[in-house]
Amino acid sequence: MPWKDGYTISDEQSLPDAEISWPEGARCCVGVTVDLGLAADPQGIQAADLATPVAHFAMHEGLDRLLEVLARHRTRATFAMPAAMARILGPRLRTLASEGHEIAAHGFRQEDVSTLDRREEEARLRRTTEILAEVAGRRPSGWFSLPRQGDRFAGGGISPHTMDLLIAQGYAYMGNGLADDVPHRWVTDFAARRSILVLPYYYHFDDQFFCMFPAKGTGLENPDALARNWRWEFEAQYRRGRHFHMTLHPQHIGWSHRLQLLDDFLGHIAGFQGLWNPTGAECAAHWDATYPAATHLRLEPSIWQDHSGSLS
Amino acid sequence: MPDDLDRELAELADAAARYEARHEPIPDLAWPEGARIAVNFTADFDAMLLRRLMNEPPMQLAKGEFGGRVGIWRLIELFDGHGVKATIFTPGRICELYPRAVVAAQRSGHEIADHMWEHRVPKEAELERDHLQRSTAALETLTGRRPAGTRSYHSHGLLRELGYLYRSNGSADHRPHYLRDADGGNCMVNLPFHYAIDDAMYFSFAWMGTDTSAQRMADPERVLDLWWDAFRQQHARGAGGYLNICLHPFVSGRALRIAMLDRLITRMKELPGVWFPTCEAVARHCLDKHPPRGGWN
Numbered sequence: 181m182p183w184k185d186g187y188t189i190s191d192e193q194s195l196p197d198a199e200i201s202w203p204e205g206a207r208c209c210v211g212v213t214v215d216l217g218l219a220a221d222p223q224g225i226q227a228a229d230l231a232t233p234v235a236h237f238a239m240h241e242g243l244d245r246l247l248e249v250l251a252r253h254r255t256r257a258t259f260a261m262p263a264a265m266a267r268i269l270g271p272r273l274r275t276l277a278s279e280g281h282e283i284a285a286h287g288f289r290q291e292d293v294s295t296l297d298r299r300e301e302e303a304r305l306r307r308t309t310e311i312l313a314e315v316a317g318r319r320p321s322g323w324f325s326l327p328r329q330g331d332r333f334a335g336g337g338i339s340p341h342t343m344d345l346l347i348a349q350g351y352a353y354m355g356n357g358l359a360d361d362v363p364h365r366w367v368t369d370f371a372a373r374r375s376i377l378v379l380p381y382y383y384h385f386d387d388q389f390f391c392m393f394p395a396k397g398t399g400l401e402n403p404d405a406l407a408r409n410w411r412w413e414f415e416a417q418y419r420r421g422r423h424f425h426m427t428l429h430p431q432h433i434g435w436s437h438r439l440q441l442l443d444d445f446l447g448h449i450a451g452f453q454g455l456w457n458p459t460g461a462e463c464a465a466h467w468d469a470t471y472p473a474a475t476h477l478r479l480e481p482s483i484w485q486d487h488s489g490s491l492s
Numbered sequence: 493m494p495d496d497l498d499r500e501l502a503e504l505a506d507a508a509a510r511y512e513a514r515h516e517p518i519p520d521l522a523w524p525e526g527a528r529i530a531v532n533f534t535a536d537f538d539a540m541l542l543r544r545l546m547n548e549p550p551m552q553l554a555k556g557e558f559g560g561r562v563g564i565w566r567l568i569e570l571f572d573g574h575g576v577k578a579t580i581f582t583p584g585r586i587c588e589l590y591p592r593a594v595v596a597a598q599r600s601g602h603e604i605a606d607h608m609w610e611h612r613v614p615k616e617a618e619l620e621r622d623h624l625q626r627s628t629a630a631l632e633t634l635t636g637r638r639p640a641g642t643r644s645y646h647s648h649g650l651l652r653e654l655g656y657l658y659r660s661n662g663s664a665d666h667r668p669h670y671l672r673d674a675d676g677g678n679c680m681v682n683l684p685f686h687y688a689i690d691d692a693m694y695f696s697f698a699w700m701g702t703d704t705s706a707q708r709m710a711d712p713e714r715v716l717d718l719w720w721d722a723f724r725q726q727h728a729r730g731a732g733g734y735l736n737i738c739l740h741p742f743v744s745g746r747a748l749r750i751a752m753l754d755r756l757i758t759r760m761k762e763l764p765g766v767w768f769p770t771c772e773a774v775a776r777h778c779l780d781k782h783p784p785r786g787g788w789n
Contacts, residue, residue, distance in 0.1 A: 182588060187540055189554055192592060194562045195633040289606075294549060325551075332704060335551030357523060359557040361747060383697055384709060384747070394705045409713035416747035484588045487626070489619045491610050492547065 189366045191478045197420040208418040210427040212257040217290035221330030224291025225264050234431050238468050243433030246277040252444035258460040260286035260324035263308040266315040273316040275360035285324035285332040307491035322460040323432035324355040334383035344368045347376050356381035362423045363467040365477050377464050384409045391432040407441040516670035518782045521732035528765035529726050531732030533578040542611045556742045559588040563745015572600050573758045579771040581607035581643040582626030587634045603770035606642035613645050640772045648678035658775035666735045672786040681775040685736035691743040693705045703742050712752035
């Protein structure tokens with residue numbers, strides 16, 4: 181695609197179904213993100229967010245039950261972890277990692293960085309990386325900017341600098357992008373072809389937007405719609421040989437009837453042959469090796485013409 | 493006092509009468525070869541343009557970009573696989589962002605129609621003209637064919653001057669009808685669609701700047717059932733049925749919804765007398781077989 185600053189982040193056309201391959205001849209990739217943030221809105225995690233029954237459930241029974249279901253179905257997940265939660269959960273992180281899950285970063289306190297200046301954002305990013313490395317025993321290779329229930333939009337908030345800072349600090353991937361349903365490259369500098377790999381995310385597969393959502397009103401409990409979204413997307417992506425992804429929160433999916441829906445869904449997909457269930461880092465490594473930017477990022481120069489009275 | 497009350501009512505009746513006078517229904521609408529229903533699949537191909545226009549944040553633009561990178565190609569493939577001729581309402585600027593997809597859609601026999609230059613109609617008359625001329629020229633240059641229709645609120649006078657035959661907005665009537673300016677001039681065919689048959693209303697979080705507290709998202713099965721019922725209701729009329737299904741490539745191009753549309757079209761094709769033309773074909777049929785009684789003025 182003709183590139184256009186401020187409009188596009190990647191090339192003109194996604195990889196067609198027929199060109200997508202997964203390790204060991206697998207037919208479809210299944211990615212699971214578990215968001216351990218407890219922030220209600222763009223301010224990020226506040227002390228008050230942690231002193232609630234919901235937070236208690238998320239850090240104890242909700243997480244335990246969710247891990248049981250994942251283990252029963254031999255499903256590995258990537259845990260998106262704000263630095264604040266890493267401090268609180270402490271040794272639990274190493275246990276998660278030892279069970280085959282990945283620990284990735286999810287901001288300092290899961291705050292919205294979109295209005296931070298570059299220096300401030302860089303400092304928070306650096307500190308977050310250090311804390312996660314220290315607590316989990318390994319430097320994170322993935323970064324998430326997932327949305328919160330109280331956000332204005334459901335895609336997650338980044339600043340104009342976020343992607344560039346992630347590249348500069350050596351992150352291998354960013355975990356939530358919406359421009360494709362397979363991994364794709366987010367270009368930060370067209371001329372230099374500077375880019376970072378982004379893994380697919382879509383809010384229709386994220387439990388927080390179907391479980392008592394929005395915060396107030398009636399008709400808020402719709403996990404059955406979520407389960408139908410999962411099933412339709414999974415079966416469609418399986419047929420295409422692409423990528424299926426879901427995002428889970430212990431405080432939402434960990435609760436009784438919702439946990440049953442997850443259990444049923446994972447049981448359902450277990451009947452499909454040839455699924456590959458990597459962590460985010462494994463998926464990113466496969467993608468980078470198989471579709472390197474040097475040969476697969478097809479950027480074309482802009483043909484956009486500016487006119488007075490038209491947006492540039 | 494009673495005079496004042498009567499005047500109030502007269503004003504209201506007058507407003508209703510003036511609005512009604514702009515509409516001319518087509519009472520005995522019938523489709524070619526005895527078809528019972530015409531189904532227009534329409535796709536508003538704005539990708540990230542509207543999100544950009546509304547100054548939405550980067551991830552919202554990326555959400556729209558899905559429509560150009562992935563969604564539009566899947567819709568073309570879906571329609572081609574079913575022999576459906578669709579109408580792609582395309583903002584002129586898209587010709588500078590996704591030229592290949594626009595050309596591919598046209599080569600498959602789909603109609604490329606206007607959807608404003610940058611997804612807005614300027615209030616200033618001169619700039620409005622500038623925008624519609626740019627959009628019309630961009631589509632014509634890329635496809636070699638001048639667009640015959642628009643999904644926009646551009647003024648009828650300007651649209652007619654640039655050769656447009658139809659527009660597709662609003663739900664004043666289930667079926668195609670004629671729509672004029674208040675003074676009775678500048679007649680156009682209008683191909684109505686209802687927001688209940690619009691994918692964005694079910695699936696696009698924060699659509700048109702709506703607040704988070706207003707979001708309730710649906711799943712494909714629920715929408716499939718609703719749209720199937722809408723189709724059945726029009727099909728059951730026996731003749732002159734009409735359904736315009738409004739899609740957005742960044743919404744309906746998601747794999748789960750392509751699967752939903754595939755099932756919907758498959759079910760529609762099992763019933764007799766279903767016609768899947770472009771909007772332009774419907775508009776030309778109306779003008780040819782059911783010309784406006786008030787004249788094409």
